[in-house]
Amino acid sequence: MIGSEVHAVATGGGTTAQYHSWPKSSDGTETAGDESFRSAAYNSLYRSSPYSCIHEIDNRPAFVAYAPSTEDVLTNALRSISQLAEARSVSEASAASSAVRAALLVAYSLERKSLSRAAAKGLMRFVESNAKVNCLAATNGLLVELDTNRLSSRAITGVVRATARMQKLLPAWDKTYARAWVAISAQGKSPQAMFVGMDKPAESDIVAGTK
């Protein structure tokens, strides 16, 4: 006989969150896991967004969940987990966004001092460090937030080239490349020369980039 209590525990980054109680059999032991529930919940928590910065770290215990006794309980559990995932996602997005803002502020500041090579290098290092922790959200955020009016052709090119190999994984890449093309042209440089070896952006994206 399975009891009515259901709980799920997720741990990550040293914190433990408990949402519900575990379903217990009459002898008090926990029931066998429901793989589909576990997968859905796990995915919801850890893979809610392909750009999430949550990583599966070896010492991070996997999400654990057990079969609920009723569908309602399952729905409630999933809803709660989903809410936590959203909360996590919001906080991580916020952290990524802060990092992007900081990286760009440093770059803009270097540009004001005519240190464009240092600005470009800093932004490339930012992309590299995001890649090391598989945080594409921050790299995509950089592409979105990048103000081409405050960066030199060198820094703009550096960012686009450093991210070009990940372009399929970065939703903002195509439009940023087109914006970069337009901005470099407006700065009196040749985008063909700066993006030598690369295909020209789509005309529709270039038109959008001029607006």
Place this chain on the structure above:
Amino acid sequence: MLQGPSETPLVGENSLAVAIAGSSITHDRGQRHVAFLYRHESKNLLLLHLGWHELVYYERWPAKHYSWLEIGGIDPEVQELFIDWVEIIAAAADDKTKPIPYSAIFRPAGNFDSSGHYIDKSDGSGLTCATFILAMFADYKMPLIDASSWPKRIEDFTWFRKIWKKLRTSFPELKITWIEQFKQRRNLKRFRPEEVVAAGSLYAGEPLAHDVVDKKVAQISASFPT
């Protein structure tokens, strides 16, 4: 024309070159070695090259042994950007977590990840001194050559055999790597050091076909170190 070791490289606006050495470096007559040469932001001249299996060298320009040709077909700003990106590869190679296998099986693109580490697909592929340079340019979206236009040459098979023998002797535990290369021997293409020097000097934005590179090699072949 190929510049000799006594000439000082990269004194003008260019910051990139390809350097080539002969038996004074390889200790093997007829065996050449190619290295990527650049002017660092500090103005120092540096060489970055793959010496052998899992062995990347990052060193000061020795001002001997190597002849060189500049890469002049790339905007100077982009040359410097490339250098700053290459430094990421140099740093990643230095941490030795993902070393570069020595192999004649070459993937023309997708050799380095965004943190500069070599992507080891454990399929027998890897790099040589020549393809190490080609791979860096290709992954920065400036492929120097059209690898598909490269011929399979029967005379390169002697070189492949020599390399496999050395790999087998030095790294018996790498059985899979050299067996995989041997299995694919009929499809292997060799990208020769002198071809990388020629391709670098000719590059102007479009990947170069073998026949174009070959003509340049013929023009400068007399000055290559032996």
